[in-house]
């Protein structure tokens with residue numbers, strides 16, 4: 428689930444676009460293509476699904492930077508295309524330890540929702556991504572979801588790719604989609620100068636990567652960022668990337684990138700799967716790691732996130748970030764019974780670590796402090812990969828003059844991704860959750876429209892001021908703490924020795 432989540436875009440829309448209607452369904456002319464979307468009379472939301480922003484990344488375009496869709500297509504101005512149904516989703520990049528959930532399959536699509544005229548002010552629960560936010564914003568937001576290449580398709584590295592292809596292609600896809608938004612969102616009534624990027628989990632990590640892209644570009648195609656439970660797995664080094672590439676070559680019977688590009692999709696899919704399985708068996712990656720992911724290439728991603736954030740090499744924009752109560756639980760093997768087994772798993776996740784790293788880690792997570800071996804190791808993994816990075820980026824952006832708000836979300840399932848249904852899909856079901864959900868969405872909408880979660884009220888429910896992360900003359904770091912029964916300001920509980928340790932060892936954790 429967290430693997431398909433991606434930066435999403437929120438846009439304040441002071442003016443509704445010029446839309447022609449057929450059968451109540453909205454038709455949009457993008458200049459190079461005409462799409463008929465879907466009007467939902469119940470919610471008043473217009474949606475367009477499956478819009479391509481780039482050429483299909485197949486054949487010669489595999490492991491290349493995405494090519495804009497406008498450059499080459501067979502669309503015709505006289506033919507209106509159907510955009511009323513979600514398109515297929517990208518080939519997923521699930522690791523061997525991860526049971527893939529049943530779901531839609533597809534590639535390269537962009538969908539956007541636009542509020543219609545009938546939106547009221549009752550919190551409204553809808554099923555499409557973003558619809559709940561669009562609805563509650565009362566016509567002030569457009570929500571765009573994007574897809575990008577995942578797994579080996581988006582994050583194959585190694586010297587052959589560096590020389591003959593594009594590194595971190597998946598991140599380039601995200602940037603290309605954001606540039607498509609810059610070119611076209613005004614036709615939907617959006618303001619391209621007011622884009623907020625948002626994503627959870629790998630999407631939260633993607634938001635962090637977009638901040639760091641090209642060493643922190645001066646004019647990024649967004650003005651604010653929401654990095655939810657940012658998941659920062661190890662950025663593999665050159666030899667580990669070379670090994671991934673070699674495994675893929677072996678599994679596919681190919682010698683070089685040229686051959687890999689010519690493989691039929693079914694062959695590449697099965698070779699990728701075999702690579703992921705073999706590598707897990709060989710111990711090339713551990714439980715909790717997705718194996719293929721963003722890496723340092725010296726240009727798209729210039730250095731490890733910890734270094735880039737220390738040096739101010741990131742886009743300087745306001746930030747909203749969060750982490751859940753028990754982040755690590757989803758990334759450790761529940762069936763392990765002993766600390767010894769778990770320590771072995773951990774040494775695969777932190778594959779660059781030597782003894783001193785583990786000696787200190789076990790000291791900082793003493794057995795006696797935890798009620799089971801599971802909670803002990805889950806705490807360490809969650810801290811290293813999600814919890815501590817959420818504080819590092821908060822401090823860095825705030826040190827460079829940006830307002831930052833951090834949330835500790837300890838409601839819902841309290842585990843990785845627990846926040847998501849409260850803000851995005853909202854099918855939380857019982858009325859107890861409707862109240863915090865409405866408050867969460869209100870903070871998001873206010874942040875996307877006024878760059879501050881406390882500026883405007885898009886809910887009738889009372890809620891506290893969410894304090895900024897750092898304030899001159901005030902000791903410590905502030906956060907918003909959400910539990911099953913409360914929403915209140917708190918100190919950031921993640922400024923502590925365990926996080927100082929992971930930060931000081933970031934060249935070992937490699938994030």
Ligand SMILES: *[C@@H]1O[C@H](CO)[C@@H](O)[C@H](O)[C@H]1NC(C)=O
Nearest residue numbers: 482483499500501502503506
């Ligand atoms: C446009 O090209 C795609 C594949 O590139 C093909 O599936 C589709 O049928 C073509 N459409 C038209 C109208 O030619």
Ligand SMILES: *[C@@H]1O[C@H](CO)[C@@H](O)[C@H](O)[C@H]1NC(C)=O
Nearest residue numbers: 523524714760762763764768
């Ligand atoms: C999880 O742990 C159990 C028990 O030790 C083991 O049999 C199983 O192979 C592990 N699963 C994975 C995916 O590593």
Ligand SMILES: *[C@@H]1O[C@H](CO)[C@@H](O)[C@H](O)[C@H]1NC(C)=O
Nearest residue numbers: 467468469470552553554558
């Ligand atoms: C329209 O919106 C309502 C309310 O969110 C939802 O229940 C329904 O499934 C939507 N209809 C379609 C066709 O998407």
Ligand SMILES: *[C@@H]1O[C@H](CO)[C@@H](O)[C@H](O)[C@H]1NC(C)=O
Nearest residue numbers: 663664665666667711778779
């Ligand atoms: C690269 O990472 C691997 C583990 O992923 C590690 O075994 C190796 O020592 C590292 N190489 C260097 C040069 O750091």
Ligand SMILES: *[C@@H]1O[C@H](CO)[C@@H](O)[C@H](O)[C@H]1NC(C)=O
Nearest residue numbers: 752753797798799802803841
């Ligand atoms: C163990 O600790 C976790 C996390 O603090 C808690 O959720 C769980 O209920 C505890 N389990 C037991 C058996 O006490």
